[in-house]
Amino acid sequence: MSSGGSERARRWVGSFGTRINAFWALLFVGTLVVLTFAADWATRRALEAQDRDAVVEELRAHGDSFASGGLDALRERLTTRSDARISLVRVRADENRTLLRLGPGAAPSDGTLDALAPSPTVHVVSTQTHRWTVAVQRVGDDHVMQVALSDAWRDQTLWELRRVFAVVLVVALLLGLLGGFWIMRRALRPVRALADTATRVVEAGDFSARVARGGTGDELDQLAAAFNRMLESNERLVQGMRDALDHVAHDLRTPLTRLRSGAEVALRSGDEPTHAEALADAIDESDRVLTMLRTLTDISEAETGLMKLDRQRVDLAAIAREVIDLYAYVAEDAGLVLAADLDEGVIAWGDAVRIRQALANLVDNAIKYSRADTEVRIEVRAEADRAVVRVRDEGPGIPEDALPRVFERLYRADASRTHRGLGLGLSFVRAIAEAHGGEVSATSVEGRGSTFTLALPTPA
Ligand code: ADP
Numbered sequence: 001m002s003s004g005g006s007e008r009a010r011r012w013v014g015s016f017g018t019r020i021n022a023f024w025a026l027l028f029v030g031t032l033v034v035l036t037f038a039a040d041w042a043t044r045r046a047l048e049a050q051d052r053d054a055v056v057e058e059l060r061a062h063g064d065s066f067a068s069g070g071l072d073a074l075r076e077r078l079t080t081r082s083d084a085r086i087s088l089v090r091v092r093a094d095e096n097r098t099l100l101r102l103g104p105g106a107a108p109s110d111g112t113l114d115a116l117a118p119s120p121t122v123h124v125v126s127t128q129t130h131r132w133t134v135a136v137q138r139v140g141d142d143h144v145m146q147v148a149l150s151d152a153w154r155d156q157t158l159w160e161l162r163r164v165f166a167v168v169l170v171v172a173l174l175l176g177l178l179g180g181f182w183i184m185r186r187a188l189r190p191v192r193a194l195a196d197t198a199t200r201v202v203e204a205g206d207f208s209a210r211v212a213r214g215g216t217g218d219e220l221d222q223l224a225a226a227f228n229r230m231l232e233s234n235e236r237l238v239q240g241m242r243d244a245l246d247h248v249a250h251d252l253r254t255p256l257t258r259l260r261s262g263a264e265v266a267l268r269s270g271d272e273p274t275h276a277e278a279l280a281d282a283i284d285e286s287d288r289v290l291t292m293l294r295t296l297t298d299i300s301e302a303e304t305g306l307m308k309l310d311r312q313r314v315d316l317a318a319i320a321r322e323v324i325d326l327y328a329y330v331a332e333d334a335g336l337v338l339a340a341d342l343d344e345g346v347i348a349w350g351d352a353v354r355i356r357q358a359l360a361n362l363v364d365n366a367i368k369y370s371r372a373d374t375e376v377r378i379e380v381r382a383e384a385d386r387a388v389v390r391v392r393d394e395g396p397g398i399p400e401d402a403l404p405r406v407f408e409r410l411y412r413a414d415a416s417r418t419h420r421g422l423g424l425g426l427s428f429v430r431a432i433a434e435a436h437g438g439e440v441s442a443t444s445v446e447g448r449g450s451t452f453t454l455a456l457p458t459p460a
Helices: 003-014 016-080 110-114 152-204 219-269 272-304 316-333 352-369 414-418 425-435
Strands: 088-093 098-102 122-126 131-139 143-150 312-315 337-342 347-350 375-383 386-392 439-445 449-457
Touching (some): 016 088, 016 122, 016 143, 088 110, 088 131, 143 152, 152 219, 219 272, 272 425, 312 316, 316 352, 347 352, 347 386, 347 449, 352 386, 352 425, 352 449, 425 439, 425 449
Antiparallel strands (some): 122 131, 131 143, 312 347, 375 386, 386 449, 439 449
């Protein structure tokens, strides 16, 4: 056998299906063997009882013949109506003189038979070759009659029965093993498909691999479906990480290149004020890179549940006022009206610092993307079981196809390329919202403005 073949044989022997199959086959055969023994025992008992009845019946009939017509009548009867199985008939006179003995030499000797008393009627006597069922009865005043039957017939019947059982056992074992093997192969097919797919993903790095489903809806099919869902989410995650890495590399290149060329120009100029300006720019660019890296870390911490949230009762109107104060000058600079419509007493359950950061991001965007002489409005509302803060602007809006993507990491709608942004603000807001068990959503009409809604849980 080739090494591949022996490897396959080893896998087959050690496989789950083979083990289960072997277990059931053993159980099946074990049960059949026990059944065979039980049937053998019961049959032997029944045959023994039958033999006792037969010898007693035969003895009674022979006895009647002898009593009515003597030895001649008995001889006559024995030649015509004898039970073929009865092996020995003996009549003796009281003084132990044998008058008649018809039977094989292997039958119990006269001496043995003479020792048997007429009561009880039936005895069991062993010779070298057989066991004999012997019935003894007095006939007339001074004779004793004995009729004996060996177990040869019984043994023959029992052996025939055992042969049939043996054949049935072998056939059942073969059918059981083959059938079990076939059923196991079919039953475990989905599991093999699962293992093959997992191997393809792990060894070939093929994240698009999926388990083919039988569509039966049973437990294994559900497992395959769950496995496929897991693969899908893994694929999305891995793709997301690759994209994020690409974006980060791309987004770091610009500030770092600017930093480098600024320094180079300043170095070549040899001029003091240019140096100072280049250093200030370098600090700016470094801050930008640091902010980006810090925000990325915050987002992944929030998404993976590692971010520590200092949860408490947070008055949303108070938070909104703080953010409005913070952005009052920026809004004024941009020629915008920063309006507030705050319901009092709306309490969220969360980390005040993180909620303030999230709201600041939304207000920052609204101001950044709006034109002068428009309004940015902040609302605080209690809605259903949520504490909601909403930021409406009358800016350019977000194209319909870009709307579902604005919360993705490092995503920036093309129109906003003119503004300097990291593309991380909204993914940060979403990560914070979800870490709190809340959510953020956006609606927008292009050319008319956008509304961002941050919904947070309330204290239980
Ligand atoms: P950025 O740093 O680019 O602002 P964000 O994650 O905050 O990154 O926003 C992602 C994108 O969503 C922005 O680039 C912009 O295209 C769009 N966007 C966000 N807020 C607004 C808004 N209020 N009005 C119009 N577009 C917006």
